[in-house]
Amino acid sequence: MTRVYNFSAGPAALPEPVLSRAAAEMLDWHGSGMGVMEMSHRGREFGEILAHAEARLRELLAIPSSFKVLFMQGGAIAENAIVPLNLSRGGVTDHVITGLWSIKTHKEAQRYCEARVVASNEAPGERNHTALVPPAQWRLSPDAAYVHLCSNETINGLETHELPDLKALGSDAPLVIDCSSHILSRAIDWSRVGLAYGGAQKNIGPSGLTLVIVREDLLGHALPVCPSAFDYATVAANGSMYNTPPTWAIYIAGLVFDWIADQGGVAALEQRNIAKARLLYEAIDASGGWYVNRVAPGARSRMNVPFFLKDERLNDAFLAEANERGLVQLKGHKSVGGMRASIYNAMPLEGVQALVTHMREFAARHG
Numbered sequence: 100m101t102r103v104y105n106f107s108a109g110p111a112a113l114p115e116p117v118l119s120r121a122a123a124e125m126l127d128w129h130g131s132g133m134g135v136m137e138m139s140h141r142g143r144e145f146g147e148i149l150a151h152a153e154a155r156l157r158e159l160l161a162i163p164s165s166f167k168v169l170f171m172q173g174g175a176i177a178e179n180a181i182v183p184l185n186l187s188r189g190g191v192t193d194h195v196i197t198g199l200w201s202i203k204t205h206k207e208a209q210r211y212c213e214a215r216v217v218a219s220n221e222a223p224g225e226r227n228h229t230a231l232v233p234p235a236q237w238r239l240s241p242d243a244a245y246v247h248l249c250s251n252e253t254i255n256g257l258e259t260h261e262l263p264d265l266k267a268l269g270s271d272a273p274l275v276i277d278c279s280s281h282i283l284s285r286a287i288d289w290s291r292v293g294l295a296y297g298g299a300q301k302n303i304g305p306s307g308l309t310l311v312i313v314r315e316d317l318l319g320h321a322l323p324v325c326p327s328a329f330d331y332a333t334v335a336a337n338g339s340m341y342n343t344p345p346t347w348a349i350y351i352a353g354l355v356f357d358w359i360a361d362q363g364g365v366a367a368l369e370q371r372n373i374a375k376a377r378l379l380y381e382a383i384d385a386s387g388g389w390y391v392n393r394v395a396p397g398a399r400s401r402m403n404v405p406f407f408l409k410d411e412r413l414n415d416a417f418l419a420e421a422n423e424r425g426l427v428q429l430k431g432h433k434s435v436g437g438m439r440a441s442i443y444n445a446m447p448l449e450g451v452q453a454l455v456t457h458m459r460e461f462a463a464r465h466g
């Protein structure tokens with residue numbers, strides 16, 4: 100068996116020990132005589148799996164007890180509707196545009212409330228979505244039900260490295276973050292967040308699971324049209340078991356949380372992620388223009404690194420030669436073009452080193 104270095108933006112690579120353990124437990128979980136996929140979600144065994152996953156996640160992210168952890172479905176795109184259905188009360192919501200995901204979020208919210216754009220980094224040509232508007236320049240609404248921020252823009256490769264303190268900006272609105280593509284890669288300052296959501300398939304586990312971490316006082320205001328299965332208060336009151344939860348995905352998430360704890364926790368992974376991102380950005384910046392990343396240095400994502408070859412006619416050769424070395428899924432998103440390396444928690448430093456070596460050698464060969 101040869102495993103590749105998989106730079107997919109999502110569904111993305113999982114830690115090998117997690118896959119091995121899931122394989123070993125596939126037919127018989129802990130002597131139960133059955134695999135996790137076959138268990139009743141109401142049984143004792145799955146109850147343990149769910150409780151373990153939640154407890155581990157709370158530990159890893161230091162989630163205060165005033166927050167509920169909900170295991171939901173539908174992905175972050177469904178949350179683009181579910182959040183306004185639960186939190187907007189049909190009123191005003193504020194949206195910070197940082198890239199393609201936040202544009203999608205704003206568009207969907209308009210179906211349920213008066214969704215305003217309070218800041219945008221749209222710009223002409225190559226400058227589009229390459230810098231972040233400082234929070235002091237956001238035109239926050241005095242009556243907003245919440246402020247939405249995509250804290251890591253997966254496609255454009257921008258990351259908010261310090262969450263805004265909305266109180267200090269004169270707003271009482273809770274901050275809602277879409278943290279799909281960097282959750283568990285760094286700590287979250289919960290004093291600045293009202294709700295955090297994310298699909299699992301970037302940094303957590305299989306697709307099909309969505310995590311929602313929400314301050315308890317925000318529950319209980321869903322619009323009457325909100326589907327019961329998507330009403331956070333209902334989901335919370337039923338311990339994420341109002342409907343059948345994605346049991347397999349929750350189990351794998353729990354194994355990933357165990358793996359993170361084994362690695363030394365989120366703080367240790369954050370240091371590793373900083374080192375990986377630095378290595379890659381330095382290689383790009385030191386290439387004499389052979390490779391270019393256009394994102395402002397302070398806004399560059401540690402997780403998703405888009406880059407372009409100076410000579411775009413070499414794109415196909417770059418990808419083909421990368422594939423030959425076992426470096427896969429490097430093609431950029433169709434809306435941006437070029438390349439994109441997603442280097443989530445499960446990507447080891449050795450994978451980034453192999454990519455950087457390929458970039459250097461490819462430039463030398465084709466220079």
Ligand SMILES: *Cc1c(COP(=O)(O)O)cnc(C)c1O
Nearest residue numbers: 174175176177200253279280298
């Ligand atoms: C991947 C991603 C999404 C979309 O997630 P789905 O699971 O397809 O709904 C939304 N937002 C961000 C930031 C993402 O990275």
